[in-house]
Amino acid sequence: VQPAAEAPAEEASPEAPAEEASVEEATPEAPAEEASVEEATPEAPAEEATPEAPAEE
Incomplete structure (x- = not known):
């Protein structure tokens, strides 16, 4: 089972x-x-933001 897990790992790497x-x-x-x-x-x-903001303040 261990070697089987290693095989798919190598296949997934190139993908x-x-x-x-x-x-x-x-x-x-x-x-x-x-x-x-x-x-x-x-x-x-x-x-919009620049003239309006300072205008209100």
């Missing part, structure tokens, strides 16, 4: 790295979405 590769491909896509968020972030807080 894991394969999945990690797919994650790396998805990673570059995420930063692309973050760029869009950065463009929306400065616009909303810069125009």
